[in-house]
Amino acid sequence: MVLTPNNELFPDAELRRYARHLALPEVGLEGQVRLKAARVLVIGMGGLGCPAAQYLAAAGIGQLTLADDDRVELTNLQRQPLYGEGDLGLPKAEVASTRLRALNSAIRIEALVERITVSNVMELVQQHDLVLDGTDSLIARYLLADGCHLAGVPLVHGALRRFEGQVALFPPQGPCYRCLFPRPPPPEAIDDCATAGVLGAVPGLLGSLQALEALKWLLGIGPRKGRLLLLDGLAGTIQPMALAQRHSCPLCGESPTISAPGGEQAACGPKGLAPEELQAVLDGPKPPLLVDLRESWERELALIPGEGLHLPFSQFEERKGELPRQRELLLYCHLGIRSAVALNLLQQEDYQTRHLVGGINAWLRETGQQERLY
Amino acid sequence: MRLTIRPFAQLQERLGTKVLELELPPGATVAVLLELLVAEHPVLAPFRESLLLARGTEMLEPGNALVNNDVVALYPPFSGG
Numbered sequence: 001m002v003l004t005p006n007n008e009l010f011p012d013a014e015l016r017r018y019a020r021h022l023a024l025p026e027v028g029l030e031g032q033v034r035l036k037a038a039r040v041l042v043i044g045m046g047g048l049g050c051p052a053a054q055y056l057a058a059a060g061i062g063q064l065t066l067a068d069d070d071r072v073e074l075t076n077l078q079r080q081p082l083y084g085e086g087d088l089g090l091p092k093a094e095v096a097s098t099r100l101r102a103l104n105s106a107i108r109i110e111a112l113v114e115r116i117t118v119s120n121v122m123e124l125v126q127q128h129d130l131v132l133d134g135t136d137s138l139i140a141r142y143l144l145a146d147g148c149h150l151a152g153v154p155l156v157h158g159a160l161r162r163f164e165g166q167v168a169l170f171p172p173q174g175p176c177y178r179c180l181f182p183r184p185p186p187p188e189a190i191d192d193c194a195t196a197g198v199l200g201a202v203p204g205l206l207g208s209l210q211a212l213e214a215l216k217w218l219l220g221i222g223p224r225k226g227r228l229l230l231l232d233g234l235a236g237t238i239q240p241m242a243l244a245q246r247h248s249c250p251l252c253g254e255s256p257t258i259s260a261p262g263g264e265q266a267a268c269g270p271k272g273l274a275p276e277e278l279q280a281v282l283d284g285p286k287p288p289l290l291v292d293l294r295e296s297w298e299r300e301l302a303l304i305p306g307e308g309l310h311l312p313f314s315q316f317e318e319r320k321g322e323l324p325r326q327r328e329l330l331l332y333c334h335l336g337i338r339s340a341v342a343l344n345l346l347q348q349e350d351y352q353t354r355h356l357v358g359g360i361n362a363w364l365r366e367t368g369q370q371e372r373l374y
Numbered sequence: 375m376r377l378t379i380r381p382f383a384q385l386q387e388r389l390g391t392k393v394l395e396l397e398l399p400p401g402a403t404v405a406v407l408l409e410l411l412v413a414e415h416p417v418l419a420p421f422r423e424s425l426l427l428a429r430g431t432e433m434l435e436p437g438n439a440l441v442n443n444d445v446v447a448l449y450p451p452f453s454g455g
Contacts, residue, residue, distance in 0.1 A: 134455050135455050137453055159451065159454060159455060161452040161453075162383070164383050165452070166449075166451075180451070181424050181425070181426060181450075182423050182424070183424055184424060184451065185421050185424040185450070190453050191384065196454065203455065239431065240431060242432070246435055247435060247437070
């Protein structure tokens with residue numbers, strides 16, 4: 001047994017486990033004690049969160065909170081090898097916690113099967129020394145970035161598209177995510193892994209980079225200023241960029257306009273229908289006409305039952321005149337992106353219309369039909 | 375003065391090219407560049423407030439002055455995880 005600087009005991013087995021850390025002059029016993037005392041929140045246990053959490057748990061972070069409200073789907077396994085075929089349908093946060101407890105039983109791991117929201121973000125973030133962003137939506141990313149900056153908690157950001165990725169360290173004093181990208185683009189301009197595609201090893205690399213940045217921050221080694229790493233996975237390059245605080249930043253600039261997290265929560269807008277409200281609306285006295293904007297092959301995979309018509313998005317511009325004006329329309333697609341674009345076009349022409357936020361996938365999740373997700 | 379613009383990720387797809395050449399008045403700032411880019415390429419309009427501009431490894435702010443032959447990279451935020 002060894003007496004550590006803060007009078008806690010590190011059992012011999014634990015010391016042996018971290019022998020390769022202890023051999024590093026930059027880590028040593030003091031560094032290992034720091035890691036054991038650290039509380040890290042990983043939001044999103046997908047392509048980024050899995051590898052990041054694996055390295056954080058292996059490194060001996062004393063308290064790890066893994067938050068994700070999704071369940072393991074078949075399409076995840078191509079890039080989230082922490083999960084297996086036997087985990088399909090189970091909550092990611094719980095499966096990941098079980099796996100990582102088996103990897104390191106000496107640390108505390110908490111599974112949180114929850115989505116990050118305007119109402120829980122501040123409390124969650126404040127309970128941790130560092131937050132790692134592994135989410136898969138821009139709304140969640142801005143919410144988290146706002147929450148971390150307002151709470152004074154460092155954030156290690158990671159995001160990707162196809163072969164490209166971004167990893168950034170945002171120290172508590174700034175610069176922040178909004179110094180880079182002041183406001184999110186509208187939902188119709190955004191695509192995600194499901195629509196854009198992703199090669200599994202890309203998030204593997206990015207999540208590992210995030211873990212490295214997080215560990216260095218907690219150990220107090222390496223650059224302490226805001227930094228961005230730009231990965232081009234196809235070219236095989238990583239370009240570092242020093243970040244500067246943007247004077248006009250809406251969150252941490254000279255005259256900030258954002259004082260609470262999630263200024264863009266309204267992105268779904270009043271014209272968005274949440275999937276949990278769908279059944280009540282369809283059963284109501286004046287049910288809207290469902291307009292399926294997906295292609296024919298997608299209709300073979302899953303359908304929302306109810307009176308409706310099929311107008312593929314690829315033919316939307318030329319055929320939108322076929323839509324009735326005297327009845328409310330409810331547009332839907334796979335993920336709510338095509339329907340958001342179509343909604344914009346129809347609103348300019350005075351149609352009565354809403355769209356299903358998150359598309360049929362969100363509705364399938366809501367109604368427990370995970371096996372039909374695509 | 376002449377500038378080279380290098381869009382990344384979905385901006386390349388929206389613009390249909392990996393590189394753009396642009397003529398700007400001498401001493402123009404990053405804000406002017408952005409205005410002109412969006413005016414000439416309306417497909418960039420949704421990203422007007424969502425872009426990171428960089429010269430080499432230097433992050434640019436709206437007030438920064440540009441010089442002849444600058445190469446400016448345009449990065450959008452990524453959502454995927």
